[in-house]
Amino acid sequence: MSKQNQGEQEVMTKKKFGIKAKLLLFTLPIIAFAFLLVAFLSYNFAKDKISVKTRELLQASAQSSENKILTWQRDTLRIVDTALETMQNLKMNKEEVLAYEKFFLETNEYFPNGIYIIQDDGNLLDASGWEPDNDQRESDYYKIGLEHSDKLYFGEAYIDALTNGFVVTASRHMDNIAGVGAVANVDINLNTLAEVVKEMKVVGNGDAFILDTANDTILAHKNEKMVGKTAKDAGDSFYKQVASLAKSKKSQVTSLASKDGDYMVSIEPIDDTSWVMVCRGLEKNIYSDVRTLAIILSIVSIVIVIIISLVLTILIRRITNPIKRLTDTIVAVTNGDFTTDIEVKGNDEVTVMASNTREFLQVMRNALASIAKVSDNIDMQAKDSTQIAKTLHESASGQSEAMTSLRGNLDELIESIAVIAENATKLATVVADTSDAGERAMNNMAETMKAADDGRQNMKSVTVSMSEIQSGMSDLEKSITNVGGAAVKINEITATIREIAEETNLLSLNASIEAARAGEVGRGFAVVATQIKSLAETSAEAADQISNLIDSVNDLINETVEQSHQSVGQITAGVERVYEASDQFNNIFDGITQTNSIIQDIIQQIHDANDVAANMAAVTEEQSASAEVIGNTALNVQELTDIVTGNSADVEKDSENLTNMADSLEKQISAFKI
Structure with missing residues (x-):
């Protein structure tokens, strides 16, 4: 199918959806919706x-x-x-x-x-x-x-x-x-x-x-x-x-x-x-x-919309006819025919657009003639640029391969030096850590010796204190025994008080009997006898309570004496264990003193090894830094070489594209009629 026929088919397709159709499709729904909305609002208003x-x-x-x-x-x-x-x-x-x-x-x-x-x-x-x-x-x-x-x-x-x-x-x-x-x-x-x-x-x-x-x-x-x-x-x-x-x-x-x-x-x-x-x-x-009103409003709205649609169709047809003629001219220009002309008639906006389009066609004719001349010159220059770009690309490719080989050797050298530097640094770190650990161990040994010496002195004090505790427990046992004897004596005194209370009670009973015989005269004596009897009963009760308390105290004293006997035995055994622990502590203190001397010798040797490892690490780090500088320089050179290679390839491609574009431009311009 030719380009012109294809353009005509597109025009026929577009005519189905031209300005007239679009205006009608745009305005009619709005008008219909407006009338229906009015009818709907009127219905709802009336209903409310x-x-x-x-x-x-x-x-x-x-x-x-x-x-x-x-x-x-x-x-x-x-x-x-x-x-x-x-x-x-x-x-x-x-x-x-x-x-x-x-x-x-x-x-x-x-x-x-x-x-x-x-x-x-x-x-x-x-x-x-x-x-x-x-x-x-x-x-x-x-x-x-x-x-x-x-x-x-x-x-x-x-x-x-x-x-x-x-x-x-x-x-x-x-x-x-x-x-x-x-x-x-x-x-x-x-x-x-x-x-x-x-x-x-x-x-x-x-x-x-x-x-x-x-x-x-x-x-x-x-x-x-x-x-x-x-x-x-x-x-x-x-x-x-x-x-x-x-x-x-x-x-x-x-x-x-x-x-x-x-x-x-x-x-x-x-x-x-x-x-x-x-x-x-x-x-x-x-x-x-x-509902009847709503139906009437809907019918009236539909009739009004139909009338408005007919009026709009006539008006739009009169307005769009000049636009249609202008559209036919534009379609012909689109198909490459710049020989066509536009009729300018009237004084509305469409006329202004037609006049400007006419001037545009004249400008386009002149421009296309100039573009044809320039296209020939571009084609010749593009072919020369393509040849130069090929030569540059081949040279840059050889240089890039050489720099790639050099970069590989430098990378291996840098990796070897880096491994040596890393191992030297690790050695220096290990020696330094060992030196620090030795210092801490020596400080801990000093603290341990001081603590062992303090412990030996404390063990001596404990031994003396345990002897004093043993002596004190013996004295306590004697004191508790004396308290038990005193409690027995108190119990005897309480028994005597109880006997006196019983005799006093008998006397008060006899006094009451005599006061009763004396009649009115003995009434005051009877009151005294009653009080004496009450006092005797109270004394007897107090004596019983004291006796019970003394019995409880005697039981507690006996338990305490028994527990004190057991405590004295345990303290004696403890004193013997303290003497044994004191001897063992002295032996430990002697061993710690010897260990401290050995650790001090080890620390000195570690200090010497630390100095050697630090010097070695510093030298290897300097070598590694130098190798990296050389490697970076080689990398920059290789990158520059790759850029030159890429640019030369791009230039070659651009030259070829320019040649193709010049050929294409010449073909496209030949399609226009001017």
């Missing part, structure tokens, strides 16, 4: 606004229904509270209370069974005639009433067996009903809750229900089939989620999933009860208008 308004409406609906229930609750309980206050303030007896209760039987649609009272002593005051089988003080509503004395409080709701509807018992403790504290109760039906729930209109075609958080039971629901079911048995996890959130007793609006879809839910606790009002609306119904 509707979400906020819906939450407010749900909460308002729940609060409105809660207020209705609270109003009904307060109105109903106000009637009962008024009746209970009347019973207590008028101090009615049982008959009057029962008569007063009859006024409320079947008179109020919310508590048709009236009021019944459980007194703290267990009596039941109920005008309806109800007689329970068990003690009502064990009931839940009685216990709840005990905890609330300020107002009636609702317990858990339950299904009444007669009406099959939900009923809740309100209870309150009164201080004085018929003279006794009591819990007043009233059973209130919850039909009103169902009416309130059914009347509610919730946003998004939603509904509402009331849940008792005490047992998670649905008290009221638009779907009557759900009434009475627990959140667990409702058949939808939605109710479990509501029951879990309602435990917090806080007003809240949130989104929860169910089998019908996602619900927006408002949970409002009802004051003074365990109930919560729940309003919910399906989000797909709430946001249906927003």
Whole structure:
């Protein structure tokens, strides 16, 4: 394939991705993205606004229904509270209370069974005639009433067996009903809750229900089939989620999933009860208008993008036509045809570019003609340089081989001298280390001799001390024996004191007897006799204690005497060993003295060898340094020779390359038409 055909093919390929296509590919996605972004932001903005308004409406609906229930609750309980206050303030007896209760039987649609009272002593005051089988003080509503004395409080709701509807018992403790504290109760039906729930209109075609958080039971629901079911048995996890959130007793609006879809839910606790009002609306119904708006915005955006695309295509085509003609000229120049010309028409940026390109073509024609002449001159000079470079390279190669051989011989000489220097240095180091070790050994021997002399003197002192200890132990043995004799004498004296105490005791006994015979006159003498008797008993006890202590001391003295006998024998044996050790120490001291003399002679000989080794090491180190200087010089010469060789080879290659480049340049220039 020719160069011109190849260029035309490239142009055709580039046309597929020309400026027009690039502009369209660049601008259209941006415009489309901008419109879609606007549609998306509009959708989200509208959705957020509707979400906020819906939450407010749900909460308002729940609060409105809660207020209705609270109003009904307060109105109903106000009637009962008024009746209970009347019973207590008028101090009615049982008959009057029962008569007063009859006024409320079947008179109020919310508590048709009236009021019944459980007194703290267990009596039941109920005008309806109800007689329970068990003690009502064990009931839940009685216990709840005990905890609330300020107002009636609702317990858990339950299904009444007669009406099959939900009923809740309100209870309150009164201080004085018929003279006794009591819990007043009233059973209130919850039909009103169902009416309130059914009347509610919730946003998004939603509904509402009331849940008792005490047992998670649905008290009221638009779907009557759900009434009475627990959140667990409702058949939808939605109710479990509501029951879990309602435990917090806080007003809240949130989104929860169910089998019908996602619900927006408002949970409002009802004051003074365990109930919560729940309003919910399906989000797909709430946001249906927003989704329709999003679809309309998307369609409008697509139509606008298509219109803009058509307008852009027409504008870009008009703008790119001059550029296309300029591109065709540039392609021809790229293929080597500098004979072509460019039409300059108009006054925009493209016209300026065409005019400059035209001038560039004229400059390139002149430059190519000059390059052709210079190329011929370069070719001739390159051939001459190649011949000179070959001659220089051959000379440098021979010199490099000779320097390599010289360098090998010098390396062997340097290695030999280095080995000698290293061995001489090691010898000097070993001798020096040996000399230092000898000095330390001589110093240690001097210290050892001094320590041996001190030890000999100390052994003499030990011998004298051991003799003194032996004499002292003999004196101690005698002293301990004397102490034992003294203890025996103390024991005899203690026995005498004991006998005197016994005789004194007998005398005090006789004195007491005589004082008793003397009657009133001898009473003072009897006191003295008693004191004498006490003193005698105390003396006898002290004598016994002293005797026991003396016996213990005698035992210790006997043990000490026995141990002192053993110690004297051990000390005598020790004295004999000390005499033997003293003789051996004298012999050791004589041997150390002789060893010291021998070591001093060895140290002197080591000093002489150290001087010889140091001189030898110094001489070999000087020879090694000189050899290294010679080797480095030879290495530098060899390196310079190698550099010259390499440079000459590079020059030869560069000359050959220059010749080839000159030939190539001539061929390339011949391809241009000028």
